[in-house]
Amino acid sequence: MNVLFAHKVDRLGSHRVIEPAGALPQNAIKLDNTPIPFENEILCEVEALNIDSASFRQISESNDGDARRIGDHIMQTVKERGKQHNPVTGSGGMFIGEVLSIGAQLRERIDLRAGDRIASLVSLTLTPLWIDAVKDVDTATGRVWICGKAILFESGIWAKLPGDIQTEVVLATLDVAGAPAQVRRMAKPGDSVLVIGADGKSGMLACAQAKMATGGSGRVVGVVPDAGTESARLLIEENLVDALVEADAREVLNLVDKVHAALPDLAHLTVNCVNCAGTELSSIICTRENGTVYFFSMATSFTAAALGAEGVGKDVTMIVGNGYAKGHAELALQTLRDHPAIHAYFRKRYAPAQHFEQGN
Numbered sequence: 001m002n003v004l005f006a007h008k009v010d011r012l013g014s015h016r017v018i019e020p021a022g023a024l025p026q027n028a029i030k031l032d033n034t035p036i037p038f039e040n041e042i043l044c045e046v047e048a049l050n051i052d053s054a055s056f057r058q059i060s061e062s063n064d065g066d067a068r069r070i071g072d073h074i075m076q077t078v079k080e081r082g083k084q085h086n087p088v089t090g091s092g093g094m095f096i097g098e099v100l101s102i103g104a105q106l107r108e109r110i111d112l113r114a115g116d117r118i119a120s121l122v123s124l125t126l127t128p129l130w131i132d133a134v135k136d137v138d139t140a141t142g143r144v145w146i147c148g149k150a151i152l153f154e155s156g157i158w159a160k161l162p163g164d165i166q167t168e169v170v171l172a173t174l175d176v177a178g179a180p181a182q183v184r185r186m187a188k189p190g191d192s193v194l195v196i197g198a199d200g201k202s203g204m205l206a207c208a209q210a211k212m213a214t215g216g217s218g219r220v221v222g223v224v225p226d227a228g229t230e231s232a233r234l235l236i237e238e239n240l241v242d243a244l245v246e247a248d249a250r251e252v253l254n255l256v257d258k259v260h261a262a263l264p265d266l267a268h269l270t271v272n273c274v275n276c277a278g279t280e281l282s283s284i285i286c287t288r289e290n291g292t293v294y295f296f297s298m299a300t301s302f303t304a305a306a307l308g309a310e311g312v313g314k315d316v317t318m319i320v321g322n323g324y325a326k327g328h329a330e331l332a333l334q335t336l337r338d339h340p341a342i343h344a345y346f347r348k349r350y351a352p353a354q355h356f357e358q359g360n
């Protein structure tokens with residue numbers, strides 16, 4: 001359905017909301033995803049989606065990890081909602097693609113032209129998306145190559161793809177750009193920082209920034225499920241952490257014992273970068289009194305965090321992981337440039353997979 005001209009165009013994109021009335025695109029159940037831009041919109045040809053890690057894990061588990069079924073699942077969600085907004089996890093992801101056209105109202109006001117390749121820096125949960133076909137699903141990385149189109153609103157943010165970093169790596173990095181930027185702001189010289197899920201995308205970038213921000217007098221400890229993986233070893237070899245704790249972050253008592261051994265006074269700042277549910281209490285307990293917990297994970301439950309902190313009588317500041325911070329895209333990409341070993345690992349890990357064609 002096209003609601004073209006049904007409403008006055010809005011910079012936030014409310015003219016694309018089909019239901020419920022009064023919602024904005026992010027909290028809408030359904031968007032009009034007709035790939036014809038209004039005068040204040042940007043129309044893009046989408047090359048690939050980076051599905052949010054918590055969302056991809058949930059979709060993958062409910063489809064037995066089967067790439068074709070995952071592709072069908074994503075097609076179905078987009079058909080129903082007009083956007084890739086996982087109804088279970090509530091999260092989305094982002095896309096890379098090429099600008100096809102820019103509405104007349106916007107054209108002269110932004111530094112973007114048809115033909116530019118960009119990464120969206122707003123969530124897929126609010127991005128009108130049209131999928132003609134899923135070409136490939138990489139089950140290892142949550143990357144989905146499609147034939148399709150997306151709309152960016154006037155208020156949407158985007159970044160032109162840099163020339164010096166491979167597209168696949170940019171996609172992986174910018175999806176989690178909020179984490180390193182927020183850690184850079186929050187970690188102070190001399191702090192003890194605990195990064196849970198340290199060997200994932202956001203975790204590695206967060207460790208790198210924590211190390212830079214805390215300096216020689218600080219201490220950065222990473223929690224990983226398996227200290228033998230390539231990414232975990234890299235954290236130690238590249239001095240991105242001072243120590244690793246090997247533990248399942250859902251097992252609170254086991255984790256806190258191990259963290260105590262690495263950080264006897266616990267953490268000033270705990271950064272939660274896991275992609276599974278049930279780690280709120282671990283994050284809280286491993287943080288010292290009056291410390292800060294930064295919940296970047298999309299699998300975070302507000303209820304579990306709020307009641308968990310109350311239940312254990314811990315006075316900590318808990319911060320919701322805002323995916324946006326001023327300058328976050330450039331800072332995240334610069335983190336890669338400053339750390340060639342992470343950059344090389346990201347290149348290896350997020351390289352394209354084999355393609356298959358999937359129906360419309």
Ligand code: NAP
Binds near residue numbers: 054175273295
């Ligand atoms: P990722 O690359 O998949 O990393 C997740 C990491 O968590 C992996 O290293 C994983 O280890 C580890 N992990 C999983 N279960 C664990 C457990 N029980 N104990 C300890 N570690 C565990 O994910 P990402 O892309 O960095 O994203 C991390 C989180 O941020 C996700 O929840 C994602 O949804 C969220 N996110 C938030 C925003 C925002 O705006 N706030 C934006 C993007 C993403 P294994 O690989 O060994 O399982």
